[in-house]
Amino acid sequence: MADKIVINDLNFYYNQKQAINNLNMSIPANEIFSVIGPANSGITTLLRTLNRLCDLTPGIRIEGEIQLDNQSIYAPEVSVTELRRRVGIVFDVPTPLPMSIFDNIAYGPRLARKKNKKALAETVELALRQAALWEEVKDRLKIQAMSLSGGQQQRLCLARVLALEPEVILLDRPCSGLDPISTAKIEESLTELKKQFTIIISPHNTQQAARISDRVAFMLMGNLIEEGANMEVFSSPKDRRTSDYITGRFG
Amino acid sequence: MRITARNAEKTAKILIWTIALMVIAVLIFIIIFILYRGLPVINWNFLTEIPRRSGREGGIASPIIGTLSVTALAVLIAMPFGVGTAFYLAEYTKGGIITRIIRFCTESLAGIPSIIYGLFGFIFFLDVLGLGWSILSGGLTVAIMILPTLIRTAEESIRSVPKSYREVSFSLGGTKWQTIRKAVVPSAIRGIANGIILSVGRCVAETAALIMTAGYELIMPRSVFDSSRSLAVHFYTLVMDGISERNAYGTAAVLIILVFFINVVANMLINRFVAKGR
Incomplete structure (x- = not known):
């Protein structure tokens, strides 16, 4: 399968501190790609380089190359806003904006100004269906998104990204604060969504990675230790540190 | 115990x-x-007649108009500059030398007694620009005076908007301006408006700076180029010159009611505006 994202010799620095060391990685299209590792492994940083959200942090420096569909995303002619529409992100804590459910989902499409009212309503409905939230909120799209439960809020954030009609979806520990049922719902949606999108997730534990991933990468202290198909990594890890981590000996 | x-x-x-x-x-x-x-x-005549015999008789219609027009003018002039500066400080700078200079200036400006502003207005607007004692001179002077408060309160309410709102907006393909307009302003608008209301209060109550710039003419002003006494100045004169204690209290009561009224109306407007903005 074609690689959606190719990362070549990526080095990332926050001021003097290096967060990612010489990373090479290829992420195939239409799969769920998990990046696992303990805190401070550079996973969040990695995800944020993929849609250039890291640009917002002062004092960062990036070396190397990241390609999306064979085009460097750090090339000067790249439109950052366009890139972020193609590569959406769901954060670790639910972040609804203080507006209605509908307005939250419509936020991205409205910024792009490409849709009339009817098309917008259809986009919102489709996004909510894809995120398995439609049935729960279809009669109250006008209420404040903040009044939803945590699990619903996170699915709202997923729907908000889906409404961008992106190509890649990044999820940074999206289920860290959620109950098992909400987590199951999100995992179910993701498995369905990978048919249309490329999904890169930092799962909140190794079990989740084992459940949903096609491929798994293990990172430690900014280094990529091991990467491979789900079965390979979990049943016969090549590196000692990977087996220690997935058997719960640290992290 | x-x-x-x-x-x-x-x-x-x-x-x-x-x-x-x-x-x-x-x-x-x-x-x-x-x-x-x-x-x-207070009765109908007191509110609709202009003062006679230096305010011993008649009403306070012209000072009411004077106060309202100076206040409106000052707020209208100061608002874009104040809010604009606040957005610049909160969103467009990263704490460099320019930010520190602006912040130092606004903080110093906030601590200066209003009569100094009056003196500045007197020299600059009346003398240099030749505007004379007028509502315009008064409005401009008070506008400068309320700028620091406006900037401070607006900047603080912009900064108190959670960072995650901005991040979400950027992550959904928003530009900086779209992010400010759609994710920051709706959450900051209440705080900004409160700062404006606070400034309105200061304008309405201002005395010293207005004596020196808007003057103390008692006839009804016909344009912003006419001099007009503000309520606070009128009140001051009535008491200090021993003209009419009775009318002084009437003026004070009107002043209090006016401030109260402005607050209520402003809050109503904010609620409607904010509710509609979403």
Whole structure:
């Protein structure tokens, strides 16, 4: 399968501190790609380089190359806003904006100004269906998104990204604060969504990675230790540190 | 009695209650005292007639108009500059030397007594620009005076908007301007508006700076180039020159009601505006 994202010799620095060391990685299209590792492994940083959200942090420096569909995303002619529409992100804590459910989902499409009212309503409905939230909120799209439960809020954030009609979806520990049922719902949606999108997730534990991933990468202290198909990594890890981590000996 | 956690808790509670009550009591006493002496003076004629015989007789129609026009002018002039500066400070700078200079200036400006602004306005607007004693001179002077408050309150409310809102907006393909307009402003607008209301209060109450710039003409102003006495100045003159204590209380009562009225109307407008903006 074609690689959606190719990362070549990526080095990332926050001021003097290096967060990612010489990373090479290829992420195939239409799969769920998990990046696992303990805190401070550079996973969040990695995800944020993929849609250039890291640009917002002062004092960062990036070396190397990241390609999306064979085009460097750090090339000067790249439109950052366009890139972020193609590569959406769901954060670790639910972040609804203080507006209605509908307005939250419509936020991205409205910024792009490409849709009339009817098309917008259809986009919102489709996004909510894809995120398995439609049935729960279809009669109250006008209420404040903040009044939803945590699990619903996170699915709202997923729907908000889906409404961008992106190509890649990044999820940074999206289920860290959620109950098992909400987590199951999100995992179910993701498995369905990978048919249309490329999904890169930092799962909140190794079990989740084992459940949903096609491929798994293990990172430690900014280094990529091991990467491979789900079965390979979990049943016969090549590196000692990977087996220690997935058997719960640290992290 | 031994000091136990429970006793301390009780004492603290009583102490805090007493302090709060005392403060509120003083405020209420002042308002009741002035309204008690002032309300009987207020009637239709008092509100619609211009002062006669230096304010011994007649009403306070022209000072009301003077106050309202100076305030409106000052707020209209100061608002774009103040809010604009606040957005610049909160969103577009990263704490460099320019930010520090601007912040130092606004903080210093906030601490200057209003009569100094009056002196500046007197020299600059009246003398240099030749605007004379006028509503325009007064409005411009007071506009400069309220700028620091406006900038401070607006900047603080912009900064208090959670960072995650901006991040979400950027992550959904928003540009900086779209992010400010759609994710930051709706959450900051209430704080900004409160700063504006605070400034309106200062404009309405301003005396010293206005004596020197808007003058103390009693006839009805016909344009912003006419001099006009503000309510606070009128009140000051009535009392200090021993003209009419009765009318002074009436003026004070009108001043209080005016501030109260402006607050209520402004809050209503904000609620409607904010509700609609979403």
